Amino acid sequence: MTIRHIVAWKLAASDEATRxxxxxxxxxxxxxxxxxxxxxxxxxxxxxxxxxxxxxxxxVDVADLAALDAYQNHPAHQAVLPLVRSVVSxxxxxDIDLSALAR
Amino acid sequence: MTIRHIVAWKLAASDEATRxxxxxxxxxxxxxxxxxxxxxxxxxxxxxxxxxxxxxxxxVDVADLAALDAYQNHPAHQAVLPLVRSVVSxxxxxDIDLSALAR
Numbered sequence: 001m002t003i004r005h006i007v008a009w010k011l012a013a014s015d016e017a018t019r020x021x022x023x024x025x026x027x028x029x030x031x032x033x034x035x036x037x038x039x040x041x042x043x044x045x046x047x048x049x050x051x052x053x054x055x056x057x058x059x060v061d062v063a064d065l066a067a068l069d070a071y072q073n074h075p076a077h078q079a080v081l082p083l084v085r086s087v088v089s090x091x092x093x094x095d096i097d098l099s100a101l102a103r
Numbered sequence: 104m105t106i107r108h109i110v111a112w113k114l115a116a117s118d119e120a121t122r123x124x125x126x127x128x129x130x131x132x133x134x135x136x137x138x139x140x141x142x143x144x145x146x147x148x149x150x151x152x153x154x155x156x157x158x159x160x161x162x163v164d165v166a167d168l169a170a171l172d173a174y175q176n177h178p179a180h181q182a183v184l185p186l187v188r189s190v191v192s193x194x195x196x197x198d199i200d201l202s203a204l205a206r
Contacts, residue, residue: 003152006160008111008197031204046199049106049168057109057197059162065152092195094111094160096149101134 001064002041002098005071009056012089022087023047023056029080030058036076039067056088061098068095104167105144105201108174114158115192125190126150126159132183133161139179142170159191164201171198 009026013019030045042061048054062068071077112129116122133148145164151157165171174180 004147004149004160004162006109006111006162008109008195027204044107044199044201044204046107046197046201046204048197049200050171050196050198053196053198055197057107057199059107059109068153092111093153093156094149094151094158095153095156096147096160097152098147098149101130101147101149 003062003064003068004096004098005058005060005062005068005093006095007058007091007093008054009084009088009092010090011055012087019055026056026084026087029083033074033076033080037071037074039063039071039074054090054092065095106165106167106171106198107201108161108163108165108171108196108198110161110194110196111157112159112187112191112195113193115190122158129159129187129190132186136177136179136183140174140177142166142174142177157193157195168198 011019011022013022027045034040034043039062040060044059046057062071114122114125116125130148137143137146142165143163147162149160165174
């Protein structure tokens with residue numbers, strides 16, 4: 001089984017300079033989790049590049065739902081949440097089981 | 104450059120049997136695009152497995168923004184949209200440039 005945890009965010013700021021600064025700080029903080037949280041098999045974090053869609057996306061692959069729980073409760077992940085929550089206005093998450101898919 | 108087009112949906116139905124039927128029909132219709140739309144480098148479509156998060160996710164990798172446009176306007180993709188729109192209540196999309204990321 002592999003669980004793919006997918007999160008999308010909308011940035012709260014409206015001016016371009018602040019949005020870019022917030023986007024970069026979230027991307028670097030989340031990308032750094034790769035070396036800190038052992039449950040992370042693969043992580044991709046990026047800024048949205050299409051006008052009108054949302055602004056940030058995170059894709060994290062973990063072994064199973066228990067590993068997803070461990071990732072979300074890991075101190076390093078918990079430490080990033082205040083930053084993320086301080087700069088976003090909306091969040092959506094979907095978790096899919098890659099082993100259940102015809103890909 | 105590789106653009107990763109990420110879409111999350113919330114299903115509209117509330118009863119489990121209908122939700123499961125709608126989820127499966129969307130997943131098979133979108134997964135079938137792989138053989139129909141040449142711009143698709145990779146496609147993953149799955150049902151959400153965590154209570155409280157959203158219900159369906161699509162991840163499509165294409166070469167660039169022009170290929171994303173071609174994918175979205177391809178007749179086979181257009182043909183799936185009425186089905187998807189008929190069973191979802193909400194949609195969020197983020198498009199990230201994988202080549203711009205430290206992964």
